[in-house]
Amino acid sequence: MRVGDVASGRSGDKGDMLDLSLVACTPHHYEQLRQYLTPERVRAITAPCFDSPVMRYEVPGLMALKFVFPQALPGGVYASMHAGLHWQKAAIWLLLDHRMPPNPGGQDATVG
Amino acid sequence: MVRPANAICSVGAGAGFAGDRIDPALALVRSGLIDTMALECLAERTLVPAIKARADNPQAGFDPRWRRRLSPLLPLAAQHQCRVVSNLGAANPRAAVQAISGLCIELGLQQHRVAALVGDDVMGLQTHIQWAKPWQGQLIGAHAYLGSDLMAQALHQGAHVVVTGRVADSALFAAPARMQLLDQHDALAGALAVGHLLECGGQLTGGNFEPIGGANVPPPLSADQYARLGYPLAHVYADGSADITVVPGAPGIVDVLTCTLQLLYEVHDPAHYITPDLIVDFSQVRFEVTGPQSVRMSGARGKGVPPMLKVAGFVEQPGVLADVEIGFAGDGAMARAQCAADVLRRRLDALPAHDCQIDLVGIDSVLRGATRPSTAAPSELRVHISAACGDAATAQWVEDEVYALTLSGPAGGCSVRSEKRPRLAVVDGLIDRQLVPTELVWGQP
Numbered sequence: 008m009r010v011g012d013v014a015s016g017r018s019g020d021k022g023d024m025l026d027l028s029l030v031a032c033t034p035h036h037y038e039q040l041r042q043y044l045t046p047e048r049v050r051a052i053t054a055p056c057f058d059s060p061v062m063r064y065e066v067p068g069l070m071a072l073k074f075v076f077p078q079a080l081p082g083g084v085y086a087s088m089h090a091g092l093h094w095q096k097a098a099i100w101l102l103l104d105h106r107m108p109p110n111p112g113g114q115d116a117t118v119g
Numbered sequence: 120m121v122r123p124a125n126a127i128c129s130v131g132a133g134a135g136f137a138g139d140r141i142d143p144a145l146a147l148v149r150s151g152l153i154d155t156m157a158l159e160c161l162a163e164r165t166l167v168p169a170i171k172a173r174a175d176n177p178q179a180g181f182d183p184r185w186r187r188r189l190s191p192l193l194p195l196a197a198q199h200q201c202r203v204v205s206n207l208g209a210a211n212p213r214a215a216v217q218a219i220s221g222l223c224i225e226l227g228l229q230q231h232r233v234a235a236l237v238g239d240d241v242m243g244l245q246t247h248i249q250w251a252k253p254w255q256g257q258l259i260g261a262h263a264y265l266g267s268d269l270m271a272q273a274l275h276q277g278a279h280v281v282v283t284g285r286v287a288d289s290a291l292f293a294a295p296a297r298m299q300l301l302d303q304h305d306a307l308a309g310a311l312a313v314g315h316l317l318e319c320g321g322q323l324t325g326g327n328f329e330p331i332g333g334a335n336v337p338p339p340l341s342a343d344q345y346a347r348l349g350y351p352l353a354h355v356y357a358d359g360s361a362d363i364t365v366v367p368g369a370p371g372i373v374d375v376l377t378c379t380l381q382l383l384y385e386v387h388d389p390a391h392y393i394t395p396d397l398i399v400d401f402s403q404v405r406f407e408v409t410g411p412q413s414v415r416m417s418g419a420r421g422k423g424v425p426p427m428l429k430v431a432g433f434v435e436q437p438g439v440l441a442d443v444e445i446g447f448a449g450d451g452a453m454a455r456a457q458c459a460a461d462v463l464r465r466r467l468d469a470l471p472a473h474d475c476q477i478d479l480v481g482i483d484s485v486l487r488g489a490t491r492p493s494t495a496a497p498s499e500l501r502v503h504i505s506a507a508c509g510d511a512a513t514a515q516w517v518e519d520e521v522y523a524l525t526l527s528g529p530a531g532g533c534s535v536r537s538e539k540r541p542r543l544a545v546v547d548g549l550i551d552r553q554l555v556p557t558e559l560v561w562g563q564p
């Protein structure tokens with residue numbers, strides 16, 4: 008199951024920090040995403056793109072998860088080594104395009 | 120919806136960044152639904168060119184687009200009894216207030232009163248700034264994020280236009296409500312939540328919005344609708360709740376999802392969003408659909424006034440960042456581009472690996488190693504290199520090596536684009552708010 012088929016999301020940034028918001032379509036999918044997208048798993052998903060610790064915040068009332076990466080954008084947008092400025096506007100697709108196993112949170116859940 | 124009688128103010132978002140479209144603000148004023156137009160024109164980075172312009176000319180350093188934006192807006196706003204609040208004063212609100220006062224006279228608005236909020240520039244208070252981490256290079260500017268109190272005072276004293284430098288974006292929108300709120304805690308938290316929702320303009324009303332399952336369907340608005348996107352407005356109530364909607368007659372999407380995404384945008388801990396006016400808890404916010412394109416927001420909570428103000432510092436580091444691309448097209452473009460990238464890696468191997476990034480635009484330049492593999496070979500793509508260079512000569516060498524591919528690399532290297540940027544870092548700090556003197560400066564006609 009593709010994360011972006013059960014959730015919407017948006018990327019933001021402040022200085023060196025990247026933040027990714029995910030909003031689930033139902034309480035059931037919120038709970039699935041909450042169990043599956045642990046900070047460790049999200050760090051593994053984003054590692055091929057950047058290296059940063061992850062902080063996660065839960066907002067059950069809005070069916071939302073918030074991931075903050077304090078070292079993803081070293082030096083801020085001007086110091087970026089990407090082509091052009093503001094690559095981070097697309098960073099939410101790191102999560103939206105991720106395929107969860109059919110039974111996320113179960114025994115067969117794998118990283119990657 | 121018509122303007123509710125019990126709203127304490129109705130505020131529109133006419134711009135979400137310095138270069139934003141001009142016409143959405145005019146449509147908002149023409150609707151007759153708003154009494155205050157807020158224009159957010161000062162992203163974190165936008166201060167840098169303004170600081171440099173002010174260094175060259177003490178009368179410059181505010182948004183160079185000010186005349187284009189305000190000339191059509193001010194007469195229309197006067198006609199509809201709508202005030203204008205904006206941070207387009209950038210690095211020099213003191214100069215901006217004089218320029219805008221002059222423009223008012225040109226436009227026949229001799230009675231207009233224009234106020235500037237000054238005091239955000241804290242370069243003179245450097246020794247009191249607590250930086251989040253050490254940095255190297257030359258500090259070219261340091262600005263504290265100010266709150267809404269003096270902006271509210273200026274409006275209360277009859278300002279038609281209030282111009283600022285660095286303030287919290289949310290404060291621009293909270294200012295018109297501030298004097299009439301029931302309390303300075305939860306109600307102010309609500310007004311700040313409104314500001315946070317509106318500060319990015321069209322991003323609340325369907326812009327930059329990926330719907331659930333968006334990969335399987337066309338974008339949620341048509342090209343014609345994006346081209347005419349309506350910007351948001353809010354009717355704010357004394358308890359800090361608000362009705363959020365889009366300017367009537369214009370396309371847009373205002374629903375629980377678009378509001379939720381914008382509420383969480385660039386917020387770190389949603390239960391502890393720090394603004395200069397108040398620390399706000401968004402975690403109990405509720406959105407309720409109240410009509411087509413209309414959502415009721417309530418439930419923001421205040422958690423006290425922070426003792427420190429956030430400071431953004433800009434640090435120039437020695438050297439230049441070269442960002443250069445070369446294109447390839449036609450059958451076999453992928454193999455020729457990959458080969459060209461490998462040629463560059465060999466030619467530039469004197470550069471330290473961590474100072475050099477080479478990838479393929481169209482393949483993996485954005486999400487890098489996390490990009491999902493493409494199923495078809497593209498018939499055109501670009502090789503990109505970014506190199507952090509110690510000096511301008513090295514950056515020129517990087518550009519020259521890319522150009523040299525057109526004669527000495529794989530066939531068809533074309534469409535070279537090159538940009539050389541100063542190496543500039545944004546650094547965060549904090550300063551005791553008691554140490555930052557702020558005041559209103561009124562324009563002299």
